[in-house]
Amino acid sequence: MNRLIRHGYIVTNDIHQTVLERGDVLICGDTIAAVGADLSQQASALPDLETIDAANRIVMPGLIDAHMHSNEGFEMGRYDNLPLEIWLSEVYPPAHVPHMTWRDKYLRAMLVGIVSIRSGVTTLQDDVLNLAFTPDAVDATASAYRDLGLRGWITASMWDEGYCDSLPFLRNIMPEALVQTLDALPVPGPKDQIALFHQLRDSWHEKDNMRIILGPCGPQRCSPELLGAVADLSRSLDLPIHCHVLETKTQAVTGQEKYGKTLVGFLADVGCLTHRLTMNHAIWLTESDIEMMGDAGCSITHNPLANLKLGSGVSPVRTLLRSGVNVALGCDGVASADTADMFQAFKAASMVHKIGTFDYSEWIGAHDVMQMATHGGARSGLMGDAVGSIEVGKQADIILLDRHEWGLMPLHDPVQQIAFSASSEAVQTSIIAGKVVMKDRKLCCVDEEALRGEIAEAADRFLREECPQMTRHAATVRPFLDQMYAKATEREIGLGPRVRLQPASKAVR
Ligand SMILES: [Zn+2]
Structure with missing residues (x-):
């Protein structure tokens, strides 16, 4: 189909930021074949051609949500006023593995995928936290995205350190019996985890846009x-590594306590700090961390919704960009960001950096965020040549926005209006790899209304059957986590909250 x-x-988002106020885009199969003022003649030679009237549409590259956990699909709005480590114990209680069917896992990913597409996302980089260490969760997620027509870059998630070894001070705070119970929880070793990665890769890699x-x-x-094995695989297969790094002050303290260095330094020691590494969050960084990251040319994902919700802090995005670090934009999981609507992440990222300095030349604006939500995400996934702009030879991942949406009238600057005034309701049509997956806000590849009913049932079952158990398990560790959190956050580590109200002297020249 062409x-x-x-x-x-047309907002091409190419290197020259070319905008065509009235233009055409020609798609051959899954690829952009031409961009220009009038391509009707060129198109008329093609067989099997569908013409899409975009006279009242803004045509732009699809957005890349570079950090998501779709496994949290049924937990939107369930938590409030909890910092990361305590929140984690509620969402992922130690000693609790959810009893969900393959179909339930498919439906929770479907929910996140639907909200994503409806907010202009054409690629979802999804860190499916796989508590059972079986292929089910990734298999169900990839199946949902395939059925929706969504492009998915999905992690084989891994960890092999015990609960008490991944948080500071806990062994000395918890009663011995509880430490023993937690230490006895089975975790697969590196060999088994790598074997699962290979199994998932054989099933899904480079198939159906996954x-x-x-x-x-x-x-x-x-x-x-485990990290050494990951570094080797990343190098030999040229694959991205997607890893949470220094999201909170507690994690910065963990680095000191566990390794006697920053976690960035530790990642460099084990061979992971390369241009293939994406650090999620990257907030509590030292100056030398930032320098090492810039030298390596690594990426971060910036997730302001989750960082604000969990009180984690604000990533020093301007400094990272200046040092050569690539910055991508993510919503983060829907148990912390509470949404997969990328317009909301776009807005938060365009707003939050205006707090912290009076020097407005340092602020992050909507056009910076547009780069994060497109090229930044593409580079994080090592797919910079394939997606992120409307250019000849790239994958046809394109969204069409209604110019008559309330927040787009009149059209001053589409990128700034996406950030500040329009809602994701403006996204009318989504094309992914040349295929129309949403038209006039109706999903084309699945029956959304039938799925809505099935998702509601599965979500309700999760609420009734899983949530009470999660709450019970979380309560067993809560008092000790509160003590750990207090001790870690009291520690002087030479990094403060990044609210330094510098005078405006640099901006006002
Ligand atoms: Zn995350």
């Missing part, structure tokens, strides 16, 4: 042996 998008307001990437959960949760 497609001609006709008479649109890729399987490496997902060590965090440096404090993985042994040097």
Whole structure:
């Protein structure tokens, strides 16, 4: 199938930031074949051509949500006023593995995938935290995205350090009996985890627009042996590593307590700090961490919704960009961001960096965020040549926005209006790999209304059967986590909250 998008307001997002106020995009199969003022003649020579009238549409590259945990699909709005480590014990209680069927896992991913597509996401980098260490969770997630037509870069998630070894001070705070119970929880060793990665890769990699990437959960949760194996695989297969790093002050303290160095330094020691590494969050960084990251040319995902919700802090995005680090944008899991709507993450990222300095030349604006949500995400997934802009030879991942959406009238600057005034309701049509997956806000590849009923039933079952058990398990560790959290956050580590109200002297020249 070939497609001609006709008479649109085209935001190419190419290196020159070319905008065509009235132009065409020609798609041959899954690839962009031409971009220009009038391609009707060129298109008329093609067989099997569908013309899409875009006279009242903004045509732009699809957004890349570079950090998601779709396994949290049924937990939107369930938590509030909890910092990461305590929140984690509620969402992922130690000693609790959810009893969910394959179909339930498919439906929770479907929910996240639907919200993503409806907010302009064409690629979802999804860190499916796989508590059971079986192929089920990734298999169900990839199946859902395949059925939706969504592009998925999905982690084989991994960790092999015990609960008490991944948090500071806990062994001395918890009663001995509880430590023993937690230490006795089975965790597969590096060999088994790598074997599962290969199994998932054989099933899904480079099939149906899916890729399987490496997902060590965090440096404090993985042994040097496991991270070394991940580094080797990343190098030999040229695959991204997707890893949570220094999201909280507690994690910065963990690095000092566990390894006697920063977690960035530890990642460098085990061979993971390369241009293939994406650090999720990257907030509590030292100056030398940032320098090492820039030298390596690594990426981060910036997830302001989750960082604000969990009180984690704000990533020093401007400093990271200046040092050469690539920055991608993510919502993060829906138990912390509470949404997979990328417009909300876009807005938060465009707003939050205006707090912290009066020097407005340092602020992060909507156009910076547009780069994060497109090229930044593409580079994080090592797919910079394939997606992120409307350019000849790239994959046809394109969204069409209604110019008559309330927040887009009149059209001052589409990128700034996505950040500040429009809602994701503006996204009318989504094309992924040349295939129309949503048209006039109706999903084309699945029966959304039938799924809505089935998802509601599965979500309700989760609420009734899983949530009470999760709450019970979380309560067993809560008092000790509170003590750990207090001790870690009291520690002087030379990094403060990044609210330094510098005078405006640099901005006002
Ligand atoms: Zn995350």
